[in-house]
Amino acid sequence: MRRIPKVMAIDAGGTMIDDFVVDDKGEFVVGKAQTTPEDESVGFFNSMQDALGYWKIDAQEAFPTMLSGVYSGTAMLNRLLSRKGNRVGLLVTAGMEDSLLLERGVQTHLELSYSDKLHVATHSHNPPLVAKEHIRGVPERIDLFGETVIPINEAATKKAVQELLALGVQSICICLLHAYRNPVHEMTVQELAEEVMEEYGTEVPLYLSSELYPKRGDLPRLNTLLIDAYAAEPSREQVHKIREKTKALGAPFELRIMASHGGTVSTSAKELARTLISGPIGGLVGGRHLAEKLGCKNVVCTDIGGTSFDIGLITDGQYTINPNPEIARFVLSIPLVQIDSIGAGTGSFIRVNPTNNRVEIGPDSAGSRIGVCYEEGGVDTPTITDCHLVLGYLDPNYFLGGDITLDAQRAHTALKKQVADPLGLTVEAAAEGVISILEENLKNQLYASIVGKGHSPMSHVLLNYGGGGPLHVAGFSRDLGFEEILIPTWAAGFSAYGCAAADYEYRSDISIDIPLEPGISEEEKGGVVDMINGQVAFLQSRVGEEFEKSGVSADQIEYSLHIRMTYMGQLEDLEVKCKKAVLEGPFDLEELISDFEALYGKVYALAAHLTELGYLLTTVVVVGRVEVEKPLLPQRSLGGKSPKSEAKKGTRSVYWQGEQMDADIFEMDRLEPGNEVKGLAVIEAPSTTLMVPPDRYVFLDEHLIFHMKTTRGGGQ
């Protein structure tokens, strides 16, 4: 069968670069190669050759047929974490020069475990992205209404720019207070800086907070702007190299990057900081794509990796956006697909606290060092994976398809000494107990993520992926009553699949803070509509400009309008999608209010509404979307219920609810659509393992997705 590659996605990690290629039938292949930090396009090409090798086609033949390509990677994040970015100069409102050293306090304890958040001796400041000597204050002040309080001092501004240039900065960021409301002072600084640069015959890029992130919140805005100049800009060069490589190979598409809002953007996009993290988002984007294809409205996406359990909700086909996420110990002002995450994964450490003789799981993790069972990893404390091994869930000789051999005896010895003996349990009972506590935690978090946002599991499909997910899905979904439980056979590569399935989409936000007082007249409402539409026009032109860079014409863009609003006086806002891309009159405003009320009622079910206080419209959001090629779902014909004999690898003794039982072992790849597998069974693939308990069975559908069902009937 001749393969016609259509879509590709690149996942560039710290050590490996994965290429994911999908053909015109929705079938896919994954290639791997070492990352080449000096020039990522080399690693990319090697990885692509590896992938295409499975299909026996070469790159020159493959690229011309591909219609879409998406990049996601950790290079920018690593650059940021290791503080290896550009030498940036910073101009702030005079008096705010210490912002990065002060960093608002909150950043000294972000991402710490609960115990460490309490334990003040563990808190520390982060090394600032810009040294104090590279920061200058501009005498000026604009207030929250956008009114000029203190006019800008031009002479002082020019001097500051001169000093920064003399220090050899590679770029200058400009972030003044309330510039999101009135950019005039930032624009003046820009003009003055350009004048100075011309005088000196030098030129460095200028970054304006009002242009890139016109959102209230000075530290998040400043951080985001700095990340753009410090870490994103140097990374852009790398991605451009890959883009050029795809072009040289004859690709007719323009390579795009996965961005935090769940869409993909051009590698030339202005706001590159929002491509800082993309891995976990990929899964959710893939979940949304799958939901659309399968016709499910509400989906809960769950992903278990080595270090964390991530949960994302798709409601009515949409995910929620967090406008102020915290990443890499920075508070940021970028829209990020809402993902709830807890520090519990297959690598989580297990300890019995000697003070109270109680089991503790995590929050730290062995990560890629796996567990005690992997001697080379050098880990002494048992992990969840060690439990899997002693219980027989995992085959020590088939971890990562046999690339790594695990030592079950080491796991057993460590668990006995460190966990089972202190608790007075057998090793197996302790390991199963630990797994059940882990799954209880996951279940609680999952339930809270759904119910806490005003939904019920019964109206949701549970989608599970990630290398560690399918081992626990039966446990953490038990008795929650999901409509359906789905596990794609490509669970381990689901994030990459998601990236390939992402829309080509820009999102632009601006703070507006328009109050809607109770009893507002129709005429006043008309005024508000005009104000909103003014911002919509501005944001649409911004989005249009970004698309234009990639040669996309205005008529190809499909716009949508979202408004973030809250009850007057509240700080937490909710994002409401408007039914029209531009408001037409007061009626649309009323519809917006009623949609907000409905959403608020769902999210905060038990709190009464507060209509008598009026509303505050905080942010206008415009999303522009352009149709791109996406992977098709595999479509196979359904065969019989019974798996073919070659699919079954044999049986293995598994410890289940207090006793050793024989479990059927299957090879995932050899199961065929239509097959049913009853528990107790373990379905193995090189990078994931699906555990089917005795009271469950799985059915493989025509799209190569497992459906997990209970043999008892009723909810899942």
Place this chain on the structure above:
Amino acid sequence: MMRGLETQPKPIGWDGKRLKSMLEESEAFFEKTGFYQGLKELKLKSAEPILYEKIFSKIRGGLVNARDTAMNISASPIVKEIGELCFALYTPEGDSVSLSTGIIVHVHTMSDAIKYMIKQNYEENPGIADGDIFINNDPIIGDVHNADVQTLIPLFWEGEIIGWVGGVTHEIDIGALTPGSVPIGPTHRFEDGIDCPALKCGANDILFRDHVLRCDKATRTPLYWKLDEQARIAGCHMVRRTVVETIKEVGIDVYKAFTREVIEEGRRSFLSRIKEMTIPGRYRAPAFSDYSFTNEARLPAHARVDKVMHAPMEITIGGDGTFGLSFEGADAWGWHSMNCTPSAMQGAIWVLLTQTVIPNDKVNDGAYLATRNHFPLGTWTNPGVDHVSTGISWFFLIPGFTGMFKCLGRAFQSRGYLEEVISAYGATGNCLQGGGIDHVGKQSATTNFELCCVGTGAGIGRDGLDFAAAMWNPEGDMGDVEVWELIEPFLYLGRRIKANTAGPGMYRGGSGFESLRLCWKTPFYELQNINGGKVFSTSGLFGGYPNACMYRLNMHNTNILEQAKQGKPYPRGDGDPADSEMLRLVDAETVLRDKLTTTLPAPFKEGDLYLSNLNGGTGVGDPIERQPSSVERDVEEGYLLGRYADSCYGVHLEKVDGRQRVDQEKTEKRRQEIRQKRKRESMPVKAWMDIEKQKILKGAFARPIRDMYRSSMTLSDRFAKEFREFWSLPDDFEMKE
């Protein structure tokens, strides 16, 4: 049968008991056996360690999720941005089983409130039923100060009470005599603001309308009150749902057993943790705090005094891990709003122990049961009179408990846990607080919580954490300038590191910062200054110095706006007080620059300037042993004024290419000089004590100091005896009036 008894509702306690009997039995059990509920064995935990952990995980998860959801309902920046709210689950008797994240200070305060309701026989009248809502903010019943408002709901299972859920939020205004959440000015509790002394305020999950209407009129920020109350109720209901589901899963008997055992286990864990981390013994560390109200005409005559508070902390650690804390020798309560109740004192203990000895998610009333405290009656720690004001009890609690970090620091150091040592924190101030007409023309009030980012004490091997934590909240956050300007009619002209705020030492304390605020678009707004006073609260550890005392600088009717509009230089802070940027660049009709750091509200209007100085923490070790390169960095980045590199640290800096550089040789020489000078100026302790003794005999101190010692000696025979013995004073010695 007596009249009235027929109408008594059916008992709601376990096994047909009244709640009051349950509480009495529980207290008697503990008194008699030393174990919570007499539990010598933890049967459920040992037989089913996994199930036990699963129940805990479910309940704790429910509490944390309730807090996360409730946080978004509240509007107040104190709750939303700073996270000042907490939920907890209790047994029917009011013992805490588990707590959410948040203000840990309330481990035991809500317990006190529940126990109060039980002891007052609320079961009979006003009745305790499923769906009821109670509210409390009375510190004498169980709270730190009125600003912490608690919602308490009983939990029922098949007609029997199985516990309580409590939620607490810190209000931004409490309707006191002066605006804000922590009023300075009240002299008795009738001025402390809205008082809800454990009231029933709702039934069938709905608030009584009269309660809602009453509260609407009782604070300056009714909107925040309303939203915060909704947030607390919503959170309590979420926890109730979790508990009900847990019972459905594990059965009521297992649930009951779990709640008992988890508290007894909390008690045992605390004991073993103390045993593990400390050396037994008696640790002492006094602390002080002061204010000057002699010239405050707006106070009643009896309240117009200058005062120094005395907090002689003593911690006794037993070989078995028992932990006793005593304030024997504290001075008397007074006609001010800084008095504390035992419930508030408990709050301070828990907030500090959870930052040091027991930083985990398993804290509950078991730990309370493992400690013994002594707050002597009649002192500021336990006034024993109902009319005292406690509006800003933190004013005494914060300095009063600095001794705890010092005592624990010594205990950790002697046990070898060097990395755990932290010397005393800085006081959480200045507190910008007030109310008036805001920039959109509305009545408003504010308490600016950037004060929860002050410097912590230094450790061994590391400096204190700069501007990032509060004694009462290790998860400090000063909030965005643009968010505060949304709420307060005061623009930030600057938020900068304040040099020399950190206590010097081989490892210096964490630094403080300064915020300069320009009053903007308001015709009238009253503001207070609230900060540590003229005296150091405490010293550093092992030779480290205290953090700096602060000053007040308010300027009224200034020319700053005209100056700035003409492009002339204007201040963005005050910088070096010896060369004040504000005084240098601004003319004003009235300049208040002095050591009166705690004041009653004063009116501000557009163009006035208000400086907030935020404190640093104390140092550890001798400053002349500090790495010279660290001193160089401190001067370069603005943590230390250049001249103190020499005078305090003995480090010689020279400017090379525009940067300060250490001259190693000159530094070594300078340090030798300092050592020689110290030698020359020192004398035997005995000789020094003789000199001091003469001062004591003559009463040659400032009046507030004499008053303080006299008060302590009057209230405590033990303190008086020890004082006389230590200074070899005559048996009949009394401090002069």
